[in-house]
Amino acid sequence: AMKDVPKFKEEPHMLSKKNYLARVTYELSHTIDFNGEKERFTKNWNDVEREFKHELPIGIQLGSKTYFKDNIPANILAIEDPLEKATSIYYFIQNRMTWNGSNGIFSDFNVKKAFEAKAGNTAEINIALINALNAANLKAVVMLLSTRSYGLPTTKYPVLTDYNYLMASLKIGEKEYHLDATDKESPFGILPFKTLNVRGRVLDYKNDSYWSIIEPFAKNVHYINTQLIAQQDGSFKGKASEVYTGYIGVFQRKTIQKRTLDKYINGKGNNKLDVELDNIKIENLEKIDLPLKENYELTLTFDTDPAKVYLYPLFLDYYLSESPFKSNSRANPIDFGFPFTNTYMVSIDLNNQYEVVDLPMGKIYKLPEDKGECSIAFSQKNGKINIRLSVKLKEFRFEPEYYQYLKEFFSNVISMQTKEVIVLNRL
Numbered sequence: 072a073m074k075d076v077p078k079f080k081e082e083p084h085m086l087s088k089k090n091y092l093a094r095v096t097y098e099l100s101h102t103i104d105f106n107g108e109k110e111r112f113t114k115n116w117n118d119v120e121r122e123f124k125h126e127l128p129i130g131i132q133l134g135s136k137t138y139f140k141d142n143i144p145a146n147i148l149a150i151e152d153p154l155e156k157a158t159s160i161y162y163f164i165q166n167r168m169t170w171n172g173s174n175g176i177f178s179d180f181n182v183k184k185a186f187e188a189k190a191g192n193t194a195e196i197n198i199a200l201i202n203a204l205n206a207a208n209l210k211a212v213v214m215l216l217s218t219r220s221y222g223l224p225t226t227k228y229p230v231l232t233d234y235n236y237l238m239a240s241l242k243i244g245e246k247e248y249h250l251d252a253t254d255k256e257s258p259f260g261i262l263p264f265k266t267l268n269v270r271g272r273v274l275d276y277k278n279d280s281y282w283s284i285i286e287p288f289a290k291n292v293h294y295i296n297t298q299l300i301a302q303q304d305g306s307f308k309g310k311a312s313e314v315y316t317g318y319i320g321v322f323q324r325k326t327i328q329k330r331t332l333d334k335y336i337n338g339k340g341n342n343k344l345d346v347e348l349d350n351i352k353i354e355n356l357e358k359i360d361l362p363l364k365e366n367y368e369l370t371l372t373f374d375t376d377p378a379k380v381y382l383y384p385l386f387l388d389y390y391l392s393e394s395p396f397k398s399n400s401r402a403n404p405i406d407f408g409f410p411f412t413n414t415y416m417v418s419i420d421l422n423n424q425y426e427v428v429d430l431p432m433g434k435i436y437k438l439p440e441d442k443g444e445c446s447i448a449f450s451q452k453n454g455k456i457n458i459r460l461s462v463k464l465k466e467f468r469f470e471p472e473y474y475q476y477l478k479e480f481f482s483n484v485i486s487m488q489t490k491e492v493i494v495l496n497r498l
Contacts, residue, residue: 216271288408291317401474
């Protein structure tokens with residue numbers, strides 16, 4: 072019994088609320104009929120593997136090795152390096168088949184028909200990937216999991232209703248790769264964000280099934296480099312480049328695809344009153360295995376021409392406009408999904424148009440146990456000002472006891488982005 076239970080509050084950066092709601096669940100163990108016959112329902116993983124292999128559509132659809140060998144381009148099958156071959160097969164399936172929005176792992180489906188139609192549900196696309204990898208003499212098997220919003224499956228015994236997703240588990244030597252070909256913006260080795268849910272169950276029919284930890288891609292970087300030169304009219308002109316890798320690149324590509332490229336370019340920077348962007352060029356939008364890059368020219372202006380200018384150097388859209396952590400306390404774990412690094416570098420050539428009156432001091436804040444740090448540094452030399460802002464989160468999953476450290480961390484990030492001002496005098 073529970074008494075005076077407070078209302079559950081969903082908080083930023085958390086897994087499914089289902090994981091944290093106190094409840095009692097029941098699993099039917101067995102029934103005994105009037106004749107004393109006992110029918111067992113609670114299974115172990117060996118039972119589940121037999122059921123998947125011989126009864127459920129998933130196991131039946133895993134026997135199309137010859138079909139896929141005949142339908143994979145010969146130049147891919149001829150690749151000798153296993154990782155290069157696996158990567159090529161992944162992109163072949165990903166580019167050919169389009170996800171229809173359904174998972175369908177326990178429904179009737181047909182992998183061959185989906186492959187020919189070039190569209191299918193999660194199970195059809197990823198079983199096509201498994202069959203294609205096996206047809207190329209690579210070792211790939213099914214991995215069952217729950218998505219982040221669906222909840223964590225119990226590890227005590229198999230409950231099939233705990234699972235709503237299926238992807239491929241590939242072994243090359245001693246290294247295991249988790250692959251999902253349903254997302255057009257996810258490169259080889261980068262799983263869709265929704266699947267980053269701690270662990271999945273690998274069903275290897277030739278060996279025992281086992282739990283496998285779902286590790287996110289590690290190098291998730293947003294890098295901005297801005298170079299400005301003061302002009303005779305008091306404005307600053309220059310150029311900037313941005314680089315997005317890992318999940319940050321995936322999210323940025325999705326943003327562009329959702330808005331369309333033209334609308335994205337026309338809208339970039341429009342929310343900044345004093346910043347004008349021109350000649351925006353985007354590289355590698357379709358080449359998802361390469362970093363996404365943006366290059367553009369920019370002009371920073373002021374409404375008037377005062378003798379004294381207050382310059383906020385981190386004027387571009389950066390990482391956060393406000394802290395995600397505002398509550399005084401936190402009851403549930405914090406899960407960002409992946410580690411990340413954000414770096415913003417600004418070089419300002421005063422060009423004999425301004426002199427520095429006040430330059431802020433550098434600051435640094437480190438999370439305990441070296442789990443992250445944010446810092447800002449200012450330097451001045453030969454008429455130039457250099458600024459570097461860095462935000463690194465080395466871990467991505469934290470217990471509630473760590474909440475106050477994270478709250479202070481992101482408060483510092485916001486402060487460094489918005490409150491550090493350079494004071495200049497016009498010459």
